[in-house]
Amino acid sequence: MALSNCPECNGNVSDAARTCPHCGYPLMAFHQAHPTIPPLLSLVLPGSGQVLKGQTFMGLFFLFITVVFYLLFLPAGMLIHFLSIIDAAWVDPAKGRLRKS
Numbered sequence: 001m002a003l004s005n006c007p008e009c010n011g012n013v014s015d016a017a018r019t020c021p022h023c024g025y026p027l028m029a030f031h032q033a034h035p036t037i038p039p040l041l042s043l044v045l046p047g048s049g050q051v052l053k054g055q056t057f058m059g060l061f062f063l064f065i066t067v068v069f070y071l072l073f074l075p076a077g078m079l080i081h082f083l084s085i086i087d088a089a090w091v092d093p094a095k096g097r098l099r100k101s
């Protein structure tokens with residue numbers, strides 16, 4: 001388990017910590033601390049999970065193509081919708097960090 005420095009108070013914190021034990025600074029993005037939220041959002045509204053993760057363009061893209069495919073061909077729309085949920089569930093640990101030490 002590696003140690004890094006808190007960007008707020010510069011104290012030593014574990015890489016596995018979600019918040020700084022010294023000052024309470026959130027070391028993980030919201031979607032990393034709550035990895036089930038983005039896929040649930042994408043289940044309700046395709047692309048919204050991506051928007052929560054900061055991938056606004058990807059979210060709008062998924063929303064657009066899911067609606068288009070639902071209108072054109074229902075099974076294809078369901079497939080794209082499912083893919084948007086899978087994509088939202090995928091958390092990249094390197095990209096979600098608020099700041100890299």
Ligand SMILES: [Zn+2]
Pocket residue numbers: 006007008009010011020021022023024025
């Ligand atoms: Zn701190």
